[in-house]
Amino acid sequence: MEKFLETILDHSKIWFGLIFIGSVINAVTQEIIFFNDVPYLSVISFLVGFFIGLVAHIRGKWLWV
């Protein structure tokens, strides 16, 4: 259990990107008419979130501080 938790925490930025950023992007794109006809919009939104989190994970930080 502890090992499982550690693995999750080691990838916290990826999880944050996937769940938090993905959810927000998904909600925002649903509100914009321009994206209405885009297929798999939710999947794309969560993938974008995941990618942002992955980049932050590789870089070790979110911003360019």
Next chain:
Amino acid sequence: MGIDIKNAVSEEFSFEKEKAVARKYAQRFQWEMILIGIGQACVWLSLWPLVMYGIIPLWMGFIVASFCACMSYLPSHEAQHGNYSRGDPKKRWIDALVGHITLVTLIYPYEILRVTHMKHHAYTNHDDKDPDFLTSNAKSAKDVVLMSLDGTSTDYEKYKEIFSSDAAFQKAFDKGVKVFLAYRAVLMLVVFLFPLQTLLLWWLPAKIGVVYTTLFFSYYPHIGTEIGRYKNTRFWQHWMPRYINHSMQLHFVHHLHPNIGHYDEPKAIEELKPFLIARGVPGAEQIPDRITYNPLIKI
């Protein structure tokens, strides 16, 4: 530290006399700080149903939530110093209650902030042991903003290793980690269900609150200061009326006597001014003789 305190200062301004003056202002029960801490958390919580049921628009909720987040640290800060219980074990629950509840808005665990803040007081401006060193000694306000947004300013994990021999620190830190994980879990669940509300009522306001707190509590009071009881925090002036930045121009007196209640600091400073000048507190000569509502604005 002992040598620093007893440094060549006349008997008139001795540490004992300074302490006696400070003690007068460290007695009162700080009901207004409890009201702010619990009050802002209640206001923040009420925003959720108000926004969900369309009683107020989300943008308005965002503004109020951001204000709540900016108000949330100080009540917890007083709790961290035990300034509600004032050494009475029967009243310690007030410290814990206010400390935990007020920080919900900032999404940060009280225990971690408490123990790292105690280390900040013990090792102010020590590059290896002061948990606030990065932000209090940052090159510019812009760097502080970026570090706060990035999460660097509250990334205290490395201090768990630095203070590995301090059992009390470790115990409190581990307790805080559990709260931190619970916060994360709740945040992830809530954002999945209510994404825009979570972004604008919780996450973004918390970021704004952390930026505000780090700038005014950590960065400005310590710019250009050194190591040493009377040298590690300064008196400074700012274009903002002092009630907008939590009177952090007066933060130096908190470093000297952390048990003085926040709202009693102006009176304490007026009486302590000669002591502070004698000790060479940075900027002490510019302290007004009488601290009213806004005498600290830089004109």
